[in-house]
Amino acid sequence: MKKIIYLDNAATTKTAPEVVEAMLPYFTEYYGNPSSVYELASMSKKAVTESREQIAEALGAKSNEIYFTAGGSEADNWAIKEAAEAYKDKGKHIITSKIEHHAVLHTCEALEKKGYEVTYVDSDEKGIVDLEKLKKAIRKDTILITIMFANNEIGTIQPIKEIGALAKEHGILFHTDAVQAFGHIPFLVDDYHIDMLSASGHKLKGPKGIGFLYIRKGIKIRSLIHGGGQERARRAGTENVPGIVGLGKAVKMAFTKMKENTAKEKELRDYLIDRVLKEIPYTRLNGDGIKRLPNNVNFSFQFIEGESLLIMLDMEGICASSGSACTSGSLDPSHVLLAIGLPHEIAHGSLRLTLSEENTKKEIDFTVDTLKGIVEKLRSMSPLYEDFMKRG
């Protein structure tokens, strides 16, 4: 395989070798079922407990408030559907935003079909959820507010503390999808008044197929999977022990090195943004300049289409993603880019680059140089660019 420059860390990350190493014995040596009574099994049980404690500590939570799931989407589905079910006697109104991940949006749409009412709050043109509109959306029968911690496409960090306070003030449950934020930016669930939080292992160098839902003690929520007594009988099924061990290790590493990694990523990110905006004309940066994930960059290049851009980058070994319709299999481009007010053709020409601290300045330089050539080539083929140039 050719040399790869991996700039799609919001899609998934490379599992850290230390994580893989930590997981391996739980496939081969300590393979016992944590529910069994013999000594072999106690090793598995201990590992699960330790991982749970690790995660709880990172969030400032108690370990019995952490429930392992198969990932972020499962945690989102569980939180929203089963809290809605548990609180339906109080009301059937839910507030979310237009820029949520599909795991939240489609879950809310599914609830609408079951008779719930959902308000999808706007964000501003930077992609920050509008607090005033959110406030106005609150009703007597509102039972749940679910707003993402940080956006997966444009990297905007949402005013979670303010939303948490607002929810608390009104006695409304507050869930946040923190899949992109957990392990990347520091926060504690109590400071932010978060009642439920979804996170995923593979976005922070842990394994795929494992995540968790934090559920504050005292919150009513129905069980997701009925069966055995695992996860306090709320999410039955034999634990994914190696996955849980890997997640625990990844969380420990992410929190130990957060400051250091963030500093490196921010430096690379700002260098990348700076060069691209200076050197490629008719380009805009999507999202907020400051309230932004340390590793997220999202551009729109006018007059060109994102999928073409991605294929050409791939030919040079650069892995990236786009909000173009052609990458989603529908005719509509990214709902996030449309929600922040971009016209369709600008949304089609978007490019997301998400870094890790392992990227180098050399890689960024190569990426910008390559990008310049590709954008120029695609524009020379674009009838939109032709019209624009002729109009002067």
Next chain:
Amino acid sequence: MYSEKVMDHFSNPRNVGELEAPSGIGTVGNAKCGDIMRIYLDIDENQRIRDCKFKTFGCGAAVATSSMATELVKGKTVKEAMEVTNKAVMEALDGLPPVKVHCSLLAEEAIHAALWDYAEKNGITIDGLEKPKSDIHEEEEEEEY
């Protein structure tokens, strides 16, 4: 995702560019859907397509189908060019993923739009040719951003 032929026509598209004094120009698709194709035709007095160029805003399949469509009509008479269907373009490219079939339809429409423009300019009718459906400028005006 794409066949080798699609990738070849995408990375080395044939006949990219404009013609200075084209006999016909056709532009189809719209920016909203993420695909716009423009075809330029140079047609001689015997109704043979001497030259053909294209410009496309769109995905890999849109670029490849434009490139292949220009290759297929070049050197053909107007009547023969009418037989270049989206199916022919797709077959020549060894197929397209199902979600990209509309790109080949766009290529056929772009050729037809350019032929329509040529026919109108010269006051002739071409058998089986209908007025092109989509015009990006009309759609742009309807669009409110």
